[in-house]
Amino acid sequence: MAPDRGLTILEPQPEDDVEYVEAEETRPPTSSEYGGPPVKFLPEGRHFTLRGVVVGLLVGLIIVFSNMYFGLQTGWVSMMTMPSSLLGFGIFRTLSRHLSFPFTPVENVLVQSVAGGMAIMPLGCGFVGVLPAMEYLLKPSEQGPIYLSMGKLIIWSLGLCYFGVVFAVPLRRQVIIREQLKFPSGFSTAVLIGVLHGKGSTQSSGALDSTKAATFGSLALENQPLLESDDTNDQEDRTASVRKQSWAANIRLLLITFGISGVYTLCTFFFPILRNLPLFGTAAAETWLWTLNPSFAYVGQGIIMGPATTIHMLLGAIIGWGILSPLAKTRGWAPGPINDWESGSKGWIVWTSLAIMLADAVISLGYIALHPVVEQGPALLGALKQRYSRGGLQGLFQRHPTGYAAIAGDEAISSRHSTSSVDALSGLSNPSGEHGDPRVWDHDDAPPEQLVGTKTVSIGLVISVIFCILSIHITFGELVPLYGTIIAVFMAMVLSIMGVRALGETDLNPVSGISKIAQLFFALIIPQTNKASVLINLIAGAVSEAGALQAGDLMQDLKTGHLLGAAPKAQFWGQIIGATVGAVVSAWIYRLYTAVYEVPGDLFQVPTAFVWIFTARLVTGKGLPYMAQEFALGAAVVFALFTVLRTKGMGKKWHAYIPGGIAVAVGMYNVPSFTLARTIGGLLNWYWRVRLGKDDTPLIVLASMLIKESHTDVQTKVDGKETSMTPCKVTGPVARFARQIAGQGYIVAAPSSYHDFTGPEALAYDEPGTDQGNEWKITKTLQSYDEDSHKAVDYLLSLPTCTGLVGTTGMCLGGHLALRASLDPRISASVAYFGTDVHSRTLGPYTEANTSTQAPPNSNHTLDRLAEIKGEVAMIFGIKDTHVPDAGRDLIRQKLREAGTVFSFYEFAWAQHAFIRDELSKGRYDPAITKICFEVLVELFGRVLKTDLGPRDGRPEKIEHFC
Secondary structure (H helix, E strand, O other): OOOOOOEEEOOOOOOOOOOEEEOOOOOOOOHHHOOOOOOOOOOHHHHOOHHHHHHHHHHHHHHHHHHHHHHHHHOOOOOOHHHHHHHHHHHHHHOHHHOOOOOOHHHHHHHHHHHHHHHOHHHHOOOOOHHHHHHHHOOHHHOOOOOOOHHHHHHHHHHHOOHHHHHHHHHHHHHHHHOOOOOHHHHHHHHHHHHHHOOOOOOOHHHHOOOOOOOOOOOOOOOOOOOOOHHHHHHHHHHHHHHHHHHHHHHHHHHHHHHHHHHHHHHHHHOHHHHOEOOOOHHHHHHHOOOEOOOHHHHHHHHHHOHHHHHHHHHHHHHHHHHHHHHHHHOOOOOOOOOOOOOOHHHHHHHHHHHHHHHHHHHHHHHHHHHHHHHHHHHHHHHHHHHHHHHHHHHHOOOOOOOOOOOOOOHHHHHHOOOOHHHHHHHOOOOOOOOOOHHHHHHHOOOHHHOOOHHHHHHHHHHHHHHHHHHHHHHHHHHOOHHHHHHHHHHHHHHHHHHHHHHHHHOOOOHHHHHHHHHHHHHHHOOOOOOOHHHHHHHHHHHHHHHHHHHHHHHHHHHHHHHHOOOHHHHHHHHHHHHHHHHHHHHHHHHHHHHHOOOOOOOOOOHHHHHHHHHHHHHOOOOOOOOHHHHHHHHHHHHHHHHHHHHHOOOOOOHHHOOOHHHHHHHHHOOHHHHHHHHHHHHHHHHHHHHOOOOHHHHHHHHHHHHHHHHOOOOOOOEEEEEOOEOOEOOHHHHHHHHHHHOOOEEEEOOOOOOOOOOOOOOOOOHHHHHHHHHHHHHOOHHHHHHHHHHHHHHHHHOOOOOOOEEEEEEOHHHHHHHHHOOOOOEEEEEEEOOOOOOOOOOOOOOOOOOOOOOOOOOOOHHHHHHHOOOEEEEEEEOOOOOOOHHHHHHHHHHHHHHOOEEEEEEEOOOOOOOOOOOOOOOOOOHHHHHHHHHHHHHHHHHHOOOOOOOOOOOOOOOOOOO
């Protein structure tokens, strides 16, 4: 039960049930009416429960997976407060018969607060933007790339996850109690929780107006269980069956949508084309990337985002990918492939997107900062003139008594508004002009014992700030100066005030704009001669974004709790727990996703990371592509005007028709396939709510379950297989090759050969990248290569879905490593594509190349150990291969024969080295021969790994000669 000022709640006595007695007054008394004996509130334990925390963490874990997935794809994440409340309620409703005490609205607020604290960590700790930029996009000249171990990832994320939460607590009294900002999402969540838990009549529609004054627990009365009395029993009987039917319908909808999502995911596993439908024809799809990914997860996210935001995103996609991209390509401003971030139109239009975001952020934040001054400026000047006329300069600084009186009854209302104009100076801190007496605020707030203490806030703020500074220093060492970290943290606090106010007024937390402001500021204080200036710029923006995001989203939760009478102290500790677990879990999930998928790649394009790195390079003087500056400036001017119109038209009917800068920018830097599906979801939201006039709750159920589609695992019985890689490690062609093999029903593991020297990210396929790969190739010892191979096989054999039959394959260096891995007797089959350095014995440290048919003394080279191979081998070469000449191929074939290895040897007349590389192959790619060679692999693996004929008997087979 939630505390309410319209009820007298008796404390339970030992061996007695709690008795609820209806008060004479059926509505909460106003502050001026408040009197009589103090109301007794529920014990603190009902506001903060272990079971509530556990369920909140469970729901939060699901949302973290979802947000990390969507964040790496599109840069867009959501707290999902309403789905969190709904899922929490569903879990407790399912377990209701086993609960020792009922699940109340205030406990649901706790569940939602814990889940929300976890949900924002993928964005708040930089996992969808800053960290991918550091690991995959930062150049060596910029002190990158920087690969963080799991330990440092956790330290970094823990350092960023606290100070924003703690700093939000003192802001609560100002923006929620005094100014009573709307926080529309927080208000909507409170209404949803009230409806879910209500057993009687709900509040009137007027009471559900978020623009009206809302005191502590003002939504709790009508939505909590009715009191046991003769007058209410009849109403309970009438409504019980209706609510039971509604609950059953929602559960049925939940299960149906979850099943549909799972079936769709299974279909896309077998038919990948479903993820990229050529909606406007093959030409538009292949040339200009206009495809539709009808993922139910994207549709569900669009439903939650709403029609206005998704339509604005669609507008951004049309401008960016339908107008600017073809223009830049045809004019030669972006001559590279469309999907290329460096030379293609995808990287060109991101500058226009960035300019729109910056314009929106500057105008929005400027309005928030200057609005109180403009509104209260005349009153302030008038008050200063009066004080000066009365007491000269001394009067300006003299404190005057305020004009309010003690509150005793209705008469106090007029006294409260009878302050003199001199007191306008005091009113500046309360722009709404309401509740000028702090004693009135106290009556509108939670009881003192439910508030977070000043001492807790002070100590927590100091500790969290120090911990943040230390964590950044531990993570990055001397690369980031200590003064820069300190400035970033305190700047984040100032900017978080703007973020909180923007969220309270517009329901949009402009964290991307706030981070760009921090990046601009640090570009001024960090000299461009500092080699780490881009890195420092990224970190400063990340700290600012973390503070503003956490403070703003906690304030949404506090608004929900305030309306339902939940204890702020319980919410605070719930957020701390959620943030702690979320920071650790997010680090693990991030490393999981980046290890399994190519980043950046087809699935995880990390557009936010490119926005971050491009912004950092721009503000640190790196320059823009040709003609990008002119279009960026023009777009900035246009959307600055749009932002002014949206700001002035807040609450007007035409407000939704003015494009929002952030939404348009997001639609512009994401490929259309993501945006189109979300637009469908937004239009479904509009049709359901506006055209059909339906209730929101089933829609939230639908959207929540659709979002789970992206995390449905397909359990299959498969074989084990390991792949190796090129000197540039797991590049795009290798990743696609691995996925192609996985599509045949194999587990595919791609070990990182150069983990001794760097992270798992691919080296650039250019001259410096190739030189670096070739240097590491001969620096790494053969023993180290063998150790990596053995560990990979150990891991595959440990999987419950592995049959125990393992094969290897690879190209270039990977071809050699695949052949060498076959020295392990556990390898049953190997397919080596144009393996280099086998014939010359030049893998690992060596003195000089050796192509002799005689093995050197105590040789550990692959060529001299072929007799140890127990499995079957297929060697594939191109006759035009300059890396493995005719004599080299002949030597390998001769040695395989001498060793008695079971092998096939394929040579293609017109194939060159790297002929299966479908990207940056310098004209060597041959798709026809590539297809034939893949059939060789499929045949060998299918025959040896999938068909168990038992062990070889070792006896030579007599082959008869026929004409």
